[in-house]
Amino acid sequence: MPAPSSDFCDILLLGTTSIRVGRQELPFPKRYRKALGLLGFLASERDKPHSRDYLAALFWPELDESAARSNLRQVLSNLNQTLGGADRPSPLQSCRHSIGFRSELVAGLDLATLEHPLPACDSCHADECRLLADLAVRLTPHILSGDFLPAYNLPGCDEFELWLAHKREQLRMQQLLLLQRLITCSQCSGADEQALDYAHLLMKIDPDNEMHLRQVMEMHAAAGHPGAALKLFESFSRRLRRELDVAPEAATLALRDKLLNGMAPRVSLMAPSPFPVIQKVSLVVVLRVQWFSLSQDPEEASQRLYDLDQMTRALLGKKMGAFHLNSAGKGAFFYFGWPNAIVDAAWLAWSAALRLSTWARACQDARVKIGIHCGRLFSSLDNTIPDLLGEITEETARVCHNAQYNQPLVSDKVQQLLAYRGRLHKLQDRRRQSDGTVQALYYQAEENQAATAPASPLQGRDPQLEKLTEIRQDTGPGMVAILAGAGMGKTALVAQWLARQPMQGDTLHRLCCQPDLQPAPLETLFHFLTSHPPSARVGAISSSGRHLYDYEQWISDLDAVNIRDDGQKHRLFSRLVPLLGPLRPSHATLYWLEDVHWCDTLTLEFFIHLARHARPAPFLLVTGHQLPTTMAWPGHCLNLPPLPLSAGQALLQRWLPETASAEHRQQCFHLSGGIPLVLKLLAEHQGTQQIPDALIALFSPDIDRQGRHRELALILAVAGTDTPHEELAALMPEKTTREEIAEAMAAMVESGLLHRVTGTRVRFAHPLIPRILEELNAPSRIRRIRQALMQAVC
Template identity: 25%
Template sequence: MTSKRRLSLALLGACEVRIDGHPVQAVTYVRMRALLAYLAVERERDHPRADLAAMLWPGNDHVTARGNLRRTLADLRRTLETPLGMTLFIASKDAIRLVPAFSIDVRDFVGGGARNVREALPDEAAIALYRGEFLAGLSLPDCPQFEEWVSMHREALHCHALALLERLWRRYSMAGNYGEALRFVLRHAELEPWDEDVHRQAMLLYARNGQKSAALEQYAICRRMLREELASSPSKETEQLAERIRNGEWNASLPVQVQGQNPSGSSPPPQAERRPVTVLYCELIPAETEDPDEAAQVLGPPRERCLEIIRRHSGYVASTHGGGLLAYFGYPRADENAARHAVRAALAITRAAAPEIEIRVGIHSGLVIAGGQPDLPDAVGRTSKLAARLRHSAAKNQVSISQQTRHVVAGYFDCISLGLQHVSGFSQPLEVFRVNGETGARTRLDGVERLTPLFGRQAEIEKLLALWQEARNGSRQFLCIRGEPGIGKTRLVRALIERIEGDSDAVCELRCFPEFEQSPFHPVIAMIEARLGFPRTDTPEDKFRKLSAHFETRYRKSAPIAVPLLARLLSIALQGNYRAPPASPQKQKEQIIALLLDQLNTPPSEKPALLIVEDLHWIDPSSLELLHRFIERKDGRPVFAVFTHRPEFVAPWMPRGVSILDIAPLTERDARQMIASISGQVPAATARLIVESSDGVPLFIEEMTKLARTDNSVGIPPTLHDLLAARIDRLGSAKYTAQLAATLGREFDLTLLGKVFPKERGNLQEALRALREAGLTLELNASTQQFKHALIREAAYQSQTKADIQAAHQRVAEVLMREFPDVVASRPEQLAQHLSASGQTRLAIEYWTKAGQRAAQYSAHAEAIKNFNNGLRLLPGLQPGSNRDLMEFNILVNLCPSLYAAVGYGSEEATRANARLAVLADLVGDAPDLFQAKWAVVMNTIANAGSRDVPPRAMHLLHNAGDDPLRRQAAHYAVADAAFWLGKFEVARAHTEESLTFYRSTQHQDLLARFGEDLSVSCAAYLAWAYHFLGHAERARLICDKMLGRARELDHPHTLALALCFASVLHRWMDDRENTLILSTETIEVSRKYGFSVWLAAGEMTHGWALARHGRHEGIAELDSSVAGMKKAIGGISVVFLSALAEAYFHLALYDRSLATVEAAKREAARTGDGHFSAELCRIEGECLLATSAKNAPRAKACFNQARSISRAQGAKSLELLVEASMARMR
């Protein structure tokens, strides 16, 4: 007996495949290794062939790519399965899965192959597996999706290796085993050569191990690496440690860490968190010199200038080694203008470059994990690394930025693409941009080429124009436009300026910015400089000449006083005969305010002035005082002054003499129009998500739509990261509360929040009050609050690390199960969400299933489908086997009825679910729900493919129903359903009547739970139809009325929609146009309310028919819509829809179209076996032929004869009578 052969796969380092320890050389070509690696790592789920082909052969067409995949899979099978003598690849027509019958180093390395903690490898054994980076040397540059997957795993596994190594060298170091500690710290330095802290630890360990020369050699390695990699020098702390080792003082206490000099009052966040930042790396290269002392002396002053510029632009300097500066913008406090500050700082640095220094700057924006170390805001280092590498793409005294940064600052700066560049350490080429300078844009709207049209603001525009008219009539009008960020305050002002263009000789705009809140008169100074035309190249002399010329030309009398005052305000030295008037600083301020007031109130003409002051919430105190006096002044020129600000700002003049215009969010209709104007290509489902997530804020709508236009995702756009993070950061200590509340959801229960809130975090009520005062949350009632915007909630949630998120969700799940059993029972989806996010997969699946079942009970089928699908998505996280198969089977059995109700019995989603259900039915044995599963498959087959091959399977159901009354009802119903569409009306009648004998009113809830509808109503509906075709019209009408009454009593929307649909179709066949119209209208209303697509299509079909029967041509459009809906929802019974359209064309005298539709219906009948209306299709064809021309009488007669023959064979007396009437009219 031979032992089983063993396959092992090593992906850490170069890809290696071994069987019984021997290398398999035949896994030769790159895509073969790539496919094997991908399936091995992602081995616990099915992978659609289409997705794999698109990922590995993106440049090929669909057919070629699928062929390449098929050949590659065949090569892998021949190479691995044949020598192993076992099946590794489970492949179906549509998907491929790799069975976990082998060992893989990646899973052992991260502990993923262990069933519990005890089975996990020890740290030393785990790190021994890390031979190098994930799939080293394997690259497919033309496969971006695969490359991104590799890059993501490389980064995660690299970080895991570093964590293991640090744990090991710290453990051995604390135990005094410095030799073993060195082994791991040197490996750490090898993997992360620019981490100076690790080099320092190696130096210290060498010294403690008695290896002084090795310690100093490590210092030399560190110095050389920093110079070559970062163009920098070791930090003061490293220099001091090296000096102590030379002097034999290494065991003395280490020097205090030297931190970058940052603005006073700034302190880094105390806990690890995810945050958006923009990283600036500046390299300063002195003239060639080998003397380090000389280089340091040359670099000193330029470096200080760079530090001062970075600080001035709100940057945080984390590292200042030698010729390298690493700075972060948006850290330690988020800044909504972080990226712009970083690029402006970089340009200022290049402008200030000394001739003897060469400067290159790289900038990148992204998310970082920020911890508690102030000099290490980017704990992972990937974002910082890219900024540092980008400076290699910059020429002398130039700035290079990443595509991500360019996306955020577009419009503010003139950026030129340098094309795709290969950046060291990054697998994919990246697009890099050179920044040539600023465009002059000061706001987002200044920087866009085309403004998005204004929607939903007509009333606001009318108010603005009314106030402007008052100013034109000679009055002074003041208005505050108040609204939250992004609501459209500036856009509204721009619309006003556009509408009054040419109607005012003076439009004066003042803009306030957060970085100048403490700069006296800054908005006024900026406005004056803009009016006088001061470019950056102007010398002080040029500026004074322009200032004096302006006043000497226009205001000669006031020039002797005005010019010195404004020169002081603009920080320009006086020249010529001008002298500054002697006055104290306070007196000078009063004189400046008086001068500015005179300027604002001096009319250049009879026309009124328009004064715009934007973002008043950032105004400096001196400018605010100026505006206050301007408003209080009763005389002066006619003016309309418009101020914009956020809700939290309260002006000192409020509310005296100043109107308030609060800007509300856009309505759903306006939001949808705005989305369509930005991009007509956004799918309807994505547009709906944008409307829901944006909460009517125009900026959110615009940026989310632009993001969706490129990748169909709906998340936080990069352009909004900084804005939202800044609002969260301003909460201070209440930020943790926002994060925890965000973990609960957009709407959060205060009692639950109180239970999970750690007591050591302070006063919860004070934190909640801070959230409300910041405008981030709303109080819905005494026990519930809500985040004002979905994106604010998302930003707070995403600011946590993944570990913190998982821990928070776990705490919430534990509290819910322990203390809120009523919530768990009534809203199981709430617990399921927290279980999913905390990694408790099996329990999460159980509660997602319960949530789906509960939603389905209340006809909330869209929610039920979502809940069931959430459970299905978690299944790959479980070990393969019978238990997982049974869980999937149970979910699908419950999912199918909801799919039938919401998207249709024959929909693509229902067909896909039933196909999987059929496979699982053979695997789960005698599962309790096996009958329901096979019943669901039969119903889907009828609706999707037609009834031709169904009767044997339906009879098999009946044979297996046993004595269970519910199963017998369902089986008879399935037989009757198939029989009716096949035109076997007597069989349908017999089985529906037999089914109804088993029904008891007490079975209602059980029927809904098992089959999704009350089968007494469904069977009665088919019984009424069968009696109609068999020629018993009154009995059919009576059964229909009772069936509809029963459906109304049950108060179950899906059953009611079904009943209304069947009733309206019956009345259509009876040519009762009035009742058809009434019933179809109600069908449509119920279906739209509850999202029943199949019944909506049927309601439109009968409604359109009734309209056409009244001679109204608009019925055709509704019928066309119903046919389109039918094709998606229930294509197996298409004839009933097409026949209605054919009849409508006939009654509207559109005979050619009717004939074409009859032919289409006959083709569908042949495809599906649908024969219920074959006789009537022949009759309609004959009637159309006669109506077209009397010469067609022979052909028409043949049609009628065929119709009579079919109807007699079917026993369809009602159809036979219609044929006899048509033939009588011929005679």
């Protein structure tokens, strides 16, 4: 029996369907939808032969024997081409009469990992714990809680459907048994947090079992978190009332009462909430993708839609960090949010939409509709309580419905977030939203627009403008990095500087770096080259003479997959320079890399090489939050400080009405903290009590970074930063000491949310943060804190 080789494939059928060799995911057979069912059946009933007649009748009951066996041969051939190769045998072993699955010819099979025989003893002994610990290393959440062949069915194959239902139930029982044993052994070894994670998975796969609910509640209480246990109870009891109109069992109610009685002496002011508390409000951008197949063959169309759905999930989820909501046959929803600021989230969604529409235009058998909208996400810090998106998904679905095929459409809120990155065209037809208001919709114009000067030039940036001009006039390589946080006016500064430059005949290339969790080498440069029509640009042709449409092929042509030394890198850069087109001696060339914090390191190193060695030397300008941490910047760095008072007052004179008093201008500048974008937004919304979403979005990442200290941050916003630590501890929903309050506040000072005035006195780093904290929390939570404060005063 051969040992599993690194060249053998891994087959995943629980929670997902995937075939991998090492880190590379193999494309699943696209032509036959029944190929997945056949693979799942053979892998599940492995290491024994199955007659071809039985398999043909199982998957093609409507066909005669000859036609069914012919289809089986075609599907089997397709599977063997995917699973096998020149350097690895296929695990599907067949002869004239039967077909089988040899598990020793795969590197890993998640079904085999789940069905690994458990120790026979019933009590938890050291040997059993050791065996389970070794097994737990290979157990992923997909294996422990994922469905077998998720969302897969074969209408018309009744016998297979019965087998599939039975198999899923059998594997589900195996998961429940394994999780119970893992919980017991984790508790015995003192790994209480791991045991709690396993218990939550247990509730996920068997949500109606009150024994599991009571077990998780007791584990939360033992860990010192009775509030979390009560939230689980409230969520479960509401679902019972809503779906079955019944109350929980007496044992569950008794446990609830016991927890309530035990919490009374711990919390003096904040009683447990009798209703579900929304602990967090976040701004998110929602994208809806709906694929359409043009195939006339129903089976081929179903398989194609399934493949496109998996490809969409891989791009948006694994590569771009989106959260998947649902896919119920009417399009998939994804939302982008934390840890990205809302502007970056909008750009992530827009970038993903452009990639998907580009793929769709290259497909001959599929089209796509894409809509993007933004709004508020209501969620709990407890993973067992689902997130709520309210009406955002409904509005996003309407935007998607209005979209043309292969042409993404965005709402006006998203357009405002994308406005500075490129121009969008407005649809002539406007439509009403569900609340009766009129919303405009926008679609893509053209990318890589040249920068235009802002309508209101920034004040207080003359030193930076003069420094940029001085560096450009210098004889050495011109390389400048402008680094600052969101809203500090980096884009406006560059646009204002370019407007002042004599640009007759000069060329400006603006590269907007696309957000990506794992940017691939030279991917930013590739997107820049492919954004121009091949007929208008020499650089749109790869080294092999083909047009640049396939990134993987292009990187392979350039031999840029594994760059091991500086010599290889220099040779690669020499091949890349001609792709940008000729540099004219009589005119200057400027490259502006925007949002450089999203840029891959190799692209940035290439432009540095270009600025150093090309003749005439181009001028390189990069803007963003920060440079990649893995490289040293050889050029100049310009940091943008907050605006001085005189510059802020000058801007407010233009942005505020003439009737605004000097005191009002002073208050606006104080609230802005010298951040230009905040100042502009405050001026635009002057006279309104509600804080605009763009302002909330600017500060929400810093607030979200507080994690478990977020509750204390809200209490400080409502009660005041001068509240004694004893009172703050009494206002916390869980038992908290003065020392823990002091540690949490020190952590918030270190993160930048608070600023230390003296040894013990602190204040919020920005005057708007307390109001934004209240906006990012449910009104019910704020009312409870204020009621508790009133009780303390009385």
